[in-house]
Amino acid sequence: MEGSRNCYHCGESLPTGAPIVAKLKGVDLPMCCIGCKAVAEFIDSSGLSAFYSFRDNPDPELDLTPIETDWAQYDGDALQNRYVHNEAGLSEATVDIGGMYCSACVWLFDNGLKQLDGIESASVSPATRRAVIRWRTDSLSFGELLHAISRIGFKPLPVAAGQAADEKDTEYRLALKRLIVAAAAGMQVMMFAVALYAGDYFGIEGGVEQFLRLVSLLVTMPIVFYSARPFFTGAWRGLRARSPGMDLPVSIAIFAAFVASTYATLTGHGAIYFDSVAMFVFFLSATRFLEMRARHRSDDHALALARLLPDTATRITGGHRETIALDYICADDILSIRPGDVVPVDGELLSGDLSVDESMLTGESMPIRRESGQPVFAGGIVRAGSATVRVIRTGASTSLAEIGRMLERAKADRPPIALLADRVSGYFVVAVLGITSVAVVAWYYIDPGRSFEVALATLVVTCPCALALATPAAIAAATARLARSGFLLVRSRVLDVLTRARTIIFDKTGTLTEGRPVVLRTRILSGLRFADNDLLALAAAIETASEHVLARAFAAHYVPGRYLPTDVKLVPGCGVQATVDGHCYRIGEAGFVSNLGRAEIDRPSTQDSNSEVFLGDRSGLLACFEIGDNLRADAASSIRSLREMGFRPVIASGDRESVVSRCADLLGIEEWHAGLSPERKLELIRSLRSRGEAVVMVGDGINDAPVLAAADASIALDAGTALARASADAVSLGRSLGTVVTAVGIAQETRKVIRQNIAWAIVYNITAVPLAVCGLLAPWMAALGMSMSSFIVVLNALRLHRSRPAKHSARYRRAQDEPVSKAATT
Amino acid sequence: MSILYLLIPLGLLLLAIAVAAFFWAVRSGQFDDLETPAMSVLMDDDTKPAKENRRTKPPPESPR
Numbered sequence: 013m014e015g016s017r018n019c020y021h022c023g024e025s026l027p028t029g030a031p032i033v034a035k036l037k038g039v040d041l042p043m044c045c046i047g048c049k050a051v052a053e054f055i056d057s058s059g060l061s062a063f064y065s066f067r068d069n070p071d072p073e074l075d076l077t078p079i080e081t082d083w084a085q086y087d088g089d090a091l092q093n094r095y096v097h098n099e100a101g102l103s104e105a106t107v108d109i110g111g112m113y114c115s116a117c118v119w120l121f122d123n124g125l126k127q128l129d130g131i132e133s134a135s136v137s138p139a140t141r142r143a144v145i146r147w148r149t150d151s152l153s154f155g156e157l158l159h160a161i162s163r164i165g166f167k168p169l170p171v172a173a174g175q176a177a178d179e180k181d182t183e184y185r186l187a188l189k190r191l192i193v194a195a196a197a198g199m200q201v202m203m204f205a206v207a208l209y210a211g212d213y214f215g216i217e218g219g220v221e222q223f224l225r226l227v228s229l230l231v232t233m234p235i236v237f238y239s240a241r242p243f244f245t246g247a248w249r250g251l252r253a254r255s256p257g258m259d260l261p262v263s264i265a266i267f268a269a270f271v272a273s274t275y276a277t278l279t280g281h282g283a284i285y286f287d288s289v290a291m292f293v294f295f296l297s298a299t300r301f302l303e304m305r306a307r308h309r310s311d312d313h314a315l316a317l318a319r320l321l322p323d324t325a326t327r328i329t330g331g332h333r334e335t336i337a338l339d340y341i342c343a344d345d346i347l348s349i350r351p352g353d354v355v356p357v358d359g360e361l362l363s364g365d366l367s368v369d370e371s372m373l374t375g376e377s378m379p380i381r382r383e384s385g386q387p388v389f390a391g392g393i394v395r396a397g398s399a400t401v402r403v404i405r406t407g408a409s410t411s412l413a414e415i416g417r418m419l420e421r422a423k424a425d426r427p428p429i430a431l432l433a434d435r436v437s438g439y440f441v442v443a444v445l446g447i448t449s450v451a452v453v454a455w456y457y458i459d460p461g462r463s464f465e466v467a468l469a470t471l472v473v474t475c476p477c478a479l480a481l482a483t484p485a486a487i488a489a490a491t492a493r494l495a496r497s498g499f500l501l502v503r504s505r506v507l508d509v510l511t512r513a514r515t516i517i518f519d520k521t522g523t524l525t526e527g528r529p530v531v532l533r534t535r536i537l538s539g540l541r542f543a544d545n546d547l548l549a550l551a552a553a554i555e556t557a558s559e560h561v562l563a564r565a566f567a568a569h570y571v572p573g574r575y576l577p578t579d580v581k582l583v584p585g586c587g588v589q590a591t592v593d594g595h596c597y598r599i600g601e602a603g604f605v606s607n608l609g610r611a612e613i614d615r616p617s618t619q620d621s622n623s624e625v626f627l628g629d630r631s632g633l634l635a636c637f638e639i640g641d642n643l644r645a646d647a648a649s650s651i652r653s654l655r656e657m658g659f660r661p662v663i664a665s666g667d668r669e670s671v672v673s674r675c676a677d678l679l680g681i682e683e684w685h686a687g688l689s690p691e692r693k694l695e696l697i698r699s700l701r702s703r704g705e706a707v708v709m710v711g712d713g714i715n716d717a718p719v720l721a722a723a724d725a726s727i728a729l730d731a732g733t734a735l736a737r738a739s740a741d742a743v744s745l746g747r748s749l750g751t752v753v754t755a756v757g758i759a760q761e762t763r764k765v766i767r768q769n770i771a772w773a774i775v776y777n778i779t780a781v782p783l784a785v786c787g788l789l790a791p792w793m794a795a796l797g798m799s800m801s802s803f804i805v806v807l808n809a810l811r812l813h814r815s816r817p818a819k820h821s822a823r824y825r826r827a828q829d830e831p832v833s834k835a836a837t838t
Numbered sequence: 839m840s841i842l843y844l845l846i847p848l849g850l851l852l853l854a855i856a857v858a859a860f861f862w863a864v865r866s867g868q869f870d871d872l873e874t875p876a877m878s879v880l881m882d883d884d885t886k887p888a889k890e891n892r893r894t895k896p897p898p899e900s901p902r
Contacts, residue, residue: 135867185864192860196853220839227846231853 019044051165063120083159095170110167124164194239198290205287228286364399368392473794486809490762509725510759519711520665525641529565533638650749
């Protein structure tokens with residue numbers, strides 16, 4: 013059972029050796045480390061253990077292991093000034109909460125904090141994972157607060173005061189208010205309109221009619237001047253930029269209808285169009301609101317790069333250690349670095365050696381060994397070893413910051429891609445305005461008295477609502493449906509690109525593969541008395557002692573109590589020696605292992621595609637384990653489906669040629685490029701694009717970010733880092749590539765719906781415009797026609813919400829469900 | 839029909855109050871998170887610590 017092998021708190025696979033157990037509600041549950049045990053027991057003793065029954069399954073990539081930090085540091089002046097805002101006995105700070113991945117986490121966070129003395133309020137948005145906390149300064153210090161957050165298992169990351177103002181929140185709230193005003197007032201206006209239309213038919217008292225018109229005017233005013241404001245500002249911006257968008261005719265129609273109606277109301281003559289205005293503004297605001305929300309959801313990690321770095325560093329001055337804020341670290345300072353630290357600066361190792369995970373910087377999946385004299389880079393995570401480092405570059409001059417700037421440049425380099433609807437509506441705008449002015453001029457000669465009425469009817473009836481409404485609505489509906497299937501759109505043009513792109517470029521590590529080491533193959537060399545599994549279990553038992561990355565690959569094969577290694581000796585850089593059942597074994601690098609039996613290194617044919625770990629005893633080498641990165645379970649089937657859909661898959665990886673070619677072979681991908689630096693990947697994409705091909709890039713990791721930004725559309729798999737998400741046009745939340753296939757299906761459907769709508773808009777307008785221009789349509793008929801037309805296209809667009817999954821996705825749904833249901837049994 | 843002259847302004851007054859209430863709700867952040875509150879009803883079970891906090895409503899009786 014998986015449940016017994018994984019930590020109850022964080023889901024990590026259990027370490028080998030003496031089991032760590034926490035007693036929750038009288039039940040012994042397995043824990044992976046003392047930290048998780050402490051957190052789980054604290055959660056239980058606080059009466060918050062409902063968290064465990066309601067949370068989603070944690071992402072195994074998510075590092076929930078609690079961190080040890082000297083939280084008291086945050087009470088020092090430097091950090092206090094940066095993060096905490098004090099006012100009238102209350103302090104306020106904005107803190108990003110790491111490790112929060114579902115609603116249950118939000119609940120745990122809220123309730124865990126409320127048990128602290130001195131908390132005034134704490135609100136956290138699960139979308140942004142950002143909390144605003146207010147507390148009484150005298151009863152709680154900032155450091156204590158952060159410590160409390162870490163005690164319930166989250167990683168608090170304070171946000172500097174300047175960054176705290178969240179523009180998105182403001183935008184969201186304003187749009188929501190505008191929408192609700194349009195809705196509430198619009199309903200009233202429609203009600204009055206029904207009374208007035210009925211009055212037209214059955215007769216109405218003159219006084220009541222005028223009263224209803226006046227009230228309609230009054231209620232429409234907030235719609236026009238408050239709710240419709242974004243359209244006016246958008247139109248004005250478009251005019252100034254000399255590229256009039258959909259906002260221009262929308263604004264003219266709203267404004268002209270409103271002015272004409274106001275005039276009619278005040279003079280008591282002529283038709284009023286307040287109902288059309290209200291409905292128009294409401295529908296437009298609603299669809300734009302939906303679109304905005306979809307956009308905000310995955311766009312929150314834009315400035316995540318700098319926050320990879322810790323706030324403090326341990327400086328050694330004259331043999332004396334002190335923890336100080338990173339801002340005060342200068343070049344040539346000596347820093348001490350311990351396992352688990354994030355390297356805070358670019359520097360040079362003075363002593364010690366480290367195993368550094370630089371996947372954030374290089375995408376290299378395996379940690380790299382750094383010895384004294386070698387450089388280390390800011391953003392690397394120290395997996396093992398400790399060292400002293402001489403600072404070379406800090407802050408904005410580190411290579412991490414450089415990657416960030418590269419990302420910005422690549423983003424700016426992006427060519428403008430217009431959606432199909434945008435292209436059509438661009439002409440539409442000009443056409444509407446042209447036809448209307450022609451009609452005005454013509455009617456000025458035919459019948460000056462009707463000129464305004466005809467112009468208005470023309471403008472209203474041709475109002476490009478079918479385009480302006482339906483396209484965003486279709487995109488919003490598709491966005492929502494994609495979100496439900498685990499695919500978040502950041503920029504809606506992905507939908508467009510996915511339907512016309514023919515080349516899809518995959519990164520390898522973490523995209524086509526899982527991105528963590530596993531034992532791929534066991535080759536028995538002479539250990540015939542063992543079965544495969546026994547060898548693995550034996551190796552796993554011995555590797556328990558080791559902190560080496562490759563050792564982690566064995567954790568999944570550990571059988572508790574099966575082999576009990578004694579007399580364990582760690583030989584750094586070589587491996588482990590241990591005695592099991594009276595036999596002495598060595599595991600690790602070939603030379604070290606064969607040395608035990610003084611056997612010749614009889615290296616069996618190596619493919620060099622994966623790292624190898626040997627197990628041996630005094631008689632020689634017993635087995636060789638190939639450690640590598642597994643392909644994602646659905647990689648092959650996803651690639652096959654994408655091929656069927658007409659895509660040409662390409663691998664562009666920074667990894668070694670042997671690894672990449674094997675991966676390409678397994679997946680049946682003919683075109684692959686290995687050993688590419690980020691710059692070379694950029695070149696590859698640029699050269700493909702210069703041939704006029706639309707290119708989709710699927711990747712993860714910061715080194716991919718500029719590459720992602722250069723593609724026509726980019727998709728980041730969730731295993732990637734926060735920054736990759738920020739630069740990608742779309743994020744796949746699932747742990748599978750199948751969502752990409754699903755997304756392509758939905759994108760194709762969306763394009764179909766958008767085209768249907770545009771076809772409808774053309775037919776409708778070709779019919780209605782001549783009628784209006786000829787003066788055959790009263791403005792109220794025009795308004796009604798426009799409303800019906802928009803209803804039709806919006807309903808058509810909203811079909812995307814509901815329709816069945818595309819034919820390709822059903823297969824993937826099953827593939828995805830499998831691991832989920834397995835995990836659900838834990 | 840002259841009752842309309844009273845009822846419609848009254849209706850508009852109610853509308854204004856409703857919109858004002860909504861604005862207040864938006865400003866106080868009640869619409870920022872539309873997912874967690876739905877969960878919290880399910881999660882406020884009897885394991886709640888004795889120290890009841892002021893901000894959440896008392897848990898509803900679990901319908902069994």
